[in-house]
Amino acid sequence: MKIELLCPELCSLYGDHWNAKYLAASAGGELVTARNEVPVFAGEPVDAVCLGSMTERNQVFAIGRLLPYRDRIRELIEGGTVFLATGNAMELFGREIRDGDNVIPGLGIFDYTSVRQMDDRRCCYFLGEYEGLEIVGSKSQFSFSHGTEEHPFISVKGGFGSDLETKNEGFHYKNFFGTYLLGPFLLLNPHFTRHLLTVLGVDGPIAFETECLAAYDHRLKELKTPGREFLFK
Amino acid sequence: MSGKSKKRGGLRFWLALWAAKLSVPALKLTGHAATNFPGKVAMKLCPGFLSYMAHPETVIAVTGTNGKTTVANLLLDTLEASGKRVCGNRESSNMYSGVTSALLSSVSVFNKCRVDAEVIEVDEHATRLILPDMDPDLLIVTNLFRDSLMRNAHAEFVASRLDKNIPKGLRLLLNADDLISSGLAPENPRAYFGIEKLDTDVTECVNRINDVRVCPKCAGRMEFEYRRYHHIGRAKCVDCGFASPDYDYSAKVDKSTGTMTIRDASGAGTYRLLSDAIYDMYNLVSVVGALRQLGMSHEDIGAALSKVKIAGIRRDETTIGGVRVINQLAKDKNSIGCSRVFDYIHSQPGKKELLLMMNSLLDEGHWSENVCWYYDCDYEFLADPSVTHVVCAGPRYKDMKLRLLLAGVPEERISLERDELRASELLYMEPGTDVYLLYGTDTTDTMLQVREHLADLKK
Numbered sequence: 001m002k003i004e005l006l007c008p009e010l011c012s013l014y015g016d017h018w019n020a021k022y023l024a025a026s027a028g029g030e031l032v033t034a035r036n037e038v039p040v041f042a043g044e045p046v047d048a049v050c051l052g053s054m055t056e057r058n059q060v061f062a063i064g065r066l067l068p069y070r071d072r073i074r075e076l077i078e079g080g081t082v083f084l085a086t087g088n089a090m091e092l093f094g095r096e097i098r099d100g101d102n103v104i105p106g107l108g109i110f111d112y113t114s115v116r117q118m119d120d121r122r123c124c125y126f127l128g129e130y131e132g133l134e135i136v137g138s139k140s141q142f143s144f145s146h147g148t149e150e151h152p153f154i155s156v157k158g159g160f161g162s163d164l165e166t167k168n169e170g171f172h173y174k175n176f177f178g179t180y181l182l183g184p185f186l187l188l189n190p191h192f193t194r195h196l197l198t199v200l201g202v203d204g205p206i207a208f209e210t211e212c213l214a215a216y217d218h219r220l221k222e223l224k225t226p227g228r229e230f231l232f233k
Numbered sequence: 234m235s236g237k238s239k240k241r242g243g244l245r246f247w248l249a250l251w252a253a254k255l256s257v258p259a260l261k262l263t264g265h266a267a268t269n270f271p272g273k274v275a276m277k278l279c280p281g282f283l284s285y286m287a288h289p290e291t292v293i294a295v296t297g298t299n300g301k302t303t304v305a306n307l308l309l310d311t312l313e314a315s316g317k318r319v320c321g322n323r324e325s326s327n328m329y330s331g332v333t334s335a336l337l338s339s340v341s342v343f344n345k346c347r348v349d350a351e352v353i354e355v356d357e358h359a360t361r362l363i364l365p366d367m368d369p370d371l372l373i374v375t376n377l378f379r380d381s382l383m384r385n386a387h388a389e390f391v392a393s394r395l396d397k398n399i400p401k402g403l404r405l406l407l408n409a410d411d412l413i414s415s416g417l418a419p420e421n422p423r424a425y426f427g428i429e430k431l432d433t434d435v436t437e438c439v440n441r442i443n444d445v446r447v448c449p450k451c452a453g454r455m456e457f458e459y460r461r462y463h464h465i466g467r468a469k470c471v472d473c474g475f476a477s478p479d480y481d482y483s484a485k486v487d488k489s490t491g492t493m494t495i496r497d498a499s500g501a502g503t504y505r506l507l508s509d510a511i512y513d514m515y516n517l518v519s520v521v522g523a524l525r526q527l528g529m530s531h532e533d534i535g536a537a538l539s540k541v542k543i544a545g546i547r548r549d550e551t552t553i554g555g556v557r558v559i560n561q562l563a564k565d566k567n568s569i570g571c572s573r574v575f576d577y578i579h580s581q582p583g584k585k586e587l588l589l590m591m592n593s594l595l596d597e598g599h600w601s602e603n604v605c606w607y608y609d610c611d612y613e614f615l616a617d618p619s620v621t622h623v624v625c626a627g628p629r630y631k632d633m634k635l636r637l638l639l640a641g642v643p644e645e646r647i648s649l650e651r652d653e654l655r656a657s658e659l660l661y662m663e664p665g666t667d668v669y670l671l672y673g674t675d676t677t678d679t680m681l682q683v684r685e686h687l688a689d690l691k692k
């Protein structure tokens with residue numbers, strides 16, 4: 001079992017890199033990263049690929065690095081390889097990122113587009129649901145994605161979705177999971193991590209399952225307390 | 234009117250000045266602390282109040298992620314010790330209202346400036362209005378790091394905000410060893426401070442956060458000649474040659490004598506270190522650099538600094554039942570701040586026991602504190618065998634335990650209790666093992682209660 005952490009030198013914000021680390025630890029797999037900027041998946045099969053939040057400048061660099069492997073990424077996604085893109089990493093896989101007059105072409109794997117407004121950041125705490133599993137977390141967005149509705153990932157119960165109008169968060173196609181939820185998403189959502197392990201064909205507990213569930217239950221209770229606010233002002 | 238003001242105030246300004254000034258004794262009479270309220274009154278009655286107020290010949294603003302309070306206070310103390318009348322926002326916030334409240338006392342009811350210098354600490358986001366209104370002579374940027382995620386996003390974002398907010402022509406004093414803030418407002422006149430290679434320096438990053446992993450110009454690999462921690466150090470891009478700027482105020486540290494020699498184009502001076510912590514060395518060199526920019530000689534700066542007592546507000550120790558108990562501020566939501574504290578504690582000699590209670594109580598009341606910062610923070614330092622016991626307390630106690638386990642702290646060394654007072658009872662309090670009470674900005678009172686409780690238990 002190989003879990004690839006993609007572009008760790010570029011996508012290093014908010015502790016998102018823990019998703020790959022934790023998935024590898026839970027699956028009893030090996031955490032691998034690129035050598036000389038060539039993704040591991042380019043030359044050998046991997047079971048899952050994780051990439052996380054990055055600065056807006058690094059989004060451009062990351063797209064540049066991954067563009068030569070666009071067809072391979074498409075092939076892997078169509079073949080059922082697990083992809084987890086957290087925070088603004090999801091935007092890389094879309095058609096483009098618009099920032100005023102500046103249009104940054106994305107990898108074009110999916111058809112959604114993202115619109116960035118650096119002077120209008122939105123933050124929220126989040127509660128949602130995916131296939132009966134309650135999902136918790138937080139978001140900090142300079143941009144919103146449009147056109148994700150056909151393949152939504154999480155339905156929103158508290159906070160906002162991929163854009164301010166929708167009640168859906170993220171993008172889910174086959175085993176590609178993209179979400180603006182940032183940080184250690186898998187550590188915050190042990191039930192979803194177990195779900196991913198099942199997808200990967202692994203049976204058994206996740207790493208530090210007792211503690212992870214205890215922290216999750218505590219947070220869920222807090223977020224479900226009547227009168228909780230979700231929008232961060 | 235003495236002093237300089239950017240604009241001439243009309244009736245609105247005079248009303249605002251008098252109302253704000255009157256609110257100070259009124260608040261005191263009613264038993265309220267005069268913190269930000271007078272400033273709010275002034276802002277409400279006269280937007281842009283600071284631009285009408287008279288300011289002295291010397292106005293220095295200090296911003297940045299870490300160290301700005303220490304640097305601003307140290308500048309105030311040093312200028313005062315050299316015989317200047319000074320004013321600054323020690324007691325109030327670093328936002329517009331706090332700065333305004335603080336500076337009210339520097340002018341008379343006729344807007345006559347009564348001080349020789351103003352030194353203000355400014356929140357990075359508050360620079361947008363404060364800098365153009367006050368028109369300072371010098372802006373010091375201590376450094377830029379990741380800070381509270383929900384408020385600041387990432388350091389590059391804060392830098393881009395500062396780029397927009399820094400007025401054209403404002404003279405800057407920047408940290409050459411910080412590749413994020415050293416590139417701010419490239420058109421503005423500037424001087425750089427930095428610290429020459431130390432024997433504790435490394436080249437590879439040992440911290441989780443390293444925000445200059447790739448070259449900001451070309452995404453090439455950055456090679457560090459030396460590195461203190463995180464992205465602080467001297468680096469060069471192997472691909473395009475982009476590199477740290479040269480020092481105008483270059484500090485050479487001599488730990489054996491506890492001094493630092495600061496060299497610039499027209500001389501050098503040797504100064505006593507504030508402490509053995511690297512961040513305090515940066516604080517000192519930035520203060521000396523700023524005073525040199527004002528034209529003070531090394532001799533005069535040295536003489537004034539020697540009269541200044543450094544306030545130990547952030548670390549404070551006492552002995553309870555024969556055990557050294559240290560209160561240490563570890564700012565919640567600030568992964569760099571906490572990493573520095575964890576690093577410091579792990580590097581101290583002897584055994585240590587910790588009570589972690591740096592929770593955001595404010596967040597707790599509204600939502601559920603975002604714990605992303607735990608995963609950016611170097612909890613790994615606490616896996617050191619010299620850290621014999623860690624007690625997790627407060628609303629996020631379960632998240633803390635999980636993070637400690639992931640950091641490699643053995644489970645038998647971790648205790649868990651939601652209530653801070655009961656949690657303190659779980660401390661072993663063994664003579665010979667130092668106890669650290671780590672508190673955040675919201676839990677200062679909790680820490681004081683815990684300390685009292687520990688003392689009561691030993692009576």
Ligand SMILES: [Zn+2]
Pocket residue numbers: 448449450451452453470471472473474475
């Ligand atoms: Zn370069």
